[in-house]
């Protein structure tokens with residue numbers, strides 16, 4: 001009887017965390033999608049679209065966790081990991097635009113920027129591994145979202161009210 005209660009509580013906490021994460025991510029994505037970017041063709045638009053893809057995969061991860069199906073979150077996390085190196089290659093010197101949210105610090109601290117991208121790659125792979133093998137998706141997803149935020153805080157122009 002005691003064991004059943006504990007199991008229930010654990011499951012409940014898991015669902016609750018999933019719901020909270022899902023809501024956070026979904027709200028962020030909805031805000032991003034309202035904006036129709038007017039970006040020049042080439043790396044400036046490509047990297048924006050790449051990040052939009054990362055955002056969509058993040059949303060899928062949130063939904064899978066919310067639905068209590070962590071295994072389904074593994075593939076989108078692997079997809080995020082797979083594009084991070086490419087992302088860092090889409091910032092040739094001078095590729096700035098008033099509608100781009102890339103901060104000048106990207107070019108001033110390119111090594112740190114590359115490192116942040118690699119950090120997300122590692123965190124996303126660690127999460128994917130946990131998600132597909134019944135591991136700790138709570139801790140590993142937290143680390144992954146923290147990695148997104150760390151890079152955005154340093155290298156992405158905030159939107160008004162962000």
Ligand code: HEC
Nearest residue numbers: 032048051052055058100101102116117120148151155156
């Ligand atoms: C290595 C740095 C870095 C990491 C890590 C990172 N981002 Fe970004 N992200 C950026 C930058 C820079 C931009 C703005 C790109 C631009 O405007 O050129 C951006 C933009 C975005 C956008 C909006 C599209 C846009 O161009 O405005 C979304 C959505 C997004 N990121 C989601 C995520 C999510 C979710 C994660 C983690 C899973 C993540 N990002 C990890 C740097 C990063």
